Amino acid sequence: MMVPVFFRFSVLRFAFLFVLLFSCGSEESTKHAQYVAEGYSLFQTHCANCHQRDGKGLGNLYPAISVDYLKDKAKVICWIKNGVNQSVTVNGKTFNRPMPANPSLKELEIAEIMTYMYTTWGKESKIITTESVQKALEQCVSN
Numbered sequence: 001m002m003v004p005v006f007f008r009f010s011v012l013r014f015a016f017l018f019v020l021l022f023s024c025g026s027e028e029s030t031k032h033a034q035y036v037a038e039g040y041s042l043f044q045t046h047c048a049n050c051h052q053r054d055g056k057g058l059g060n061l062y063p064a065i066s067v068d069y070l071k072d073k074a075k076v077i078c079w080i081k082n083g084v085n086q087s088v089t090v091n092g093k094t095f096n097r098p099m100p101a102n103p104s105l106k107e108l109e110i111a112e113i114m115t116y117m118y119t120t121w122g123k124e125s126k127i128i129t130t131e132s133v134q135k136a137l138e139q140c141v142s143n
């Protein structure tokens with residue numbers, strides 16, 4: 001007997017959903033939530049003095065965390081670890097103060113801060129891995 005077309009499609013769709021659910025399922029999202037939670041508290045400790053708790057920056061002194069500057073992940077990773085001193089323009093304001101280095105932050109901690117920032121301001125939902133942080137750090141150039 002021929003299986004009705006409609007039925008075959010729905011089975012396929014179900015199978016597809018099944019694969020989706022179990023390939024990036026709850027374990028991954030729990031880990032993502034942990035990174036975001038850790039990253040949030042690290043951000044409050046190491047970054048919020050200047051960028052403020054909500055990331056909106058402080059007047060003409062410190063820039064808001066900006067999607068434009070988040071585009072280049074490797075660069076942001078290097079800035080967090082090594083600091084930066086160059087001219088930065090966010091929301092039409094130019095900032096020239098140095099951002100200090102964070103030599104004591106571990107790769108995992110940087111990955112957590114990155115994941116928190118990109119989930120919050122970069123609208124991403126994936127973990128930024130320790131491996132990708134390590135790779136970026138190996139290639140930092142002095143700025």
Ligand code: HEC
Nearest residue numbers: 046047050063064065066069084085086088095096097099
């Ligand atoms: C002492 C103040 C200070 C602290 C602490 C600080 N920053 Fe910054 N940050 C700055 C300044 C100033 C700039 C602009 C740098 C420049 O002009 O060279 C900047 C720039 C940035 C930028 C790029 C521009 C933007 O606003 O999007 C990002 C991203 C960033 N900081 C993230 C962080 C993160 C993450 C931390 C914590 C690990 C941190 N900063 C800690 C002062 C600070």
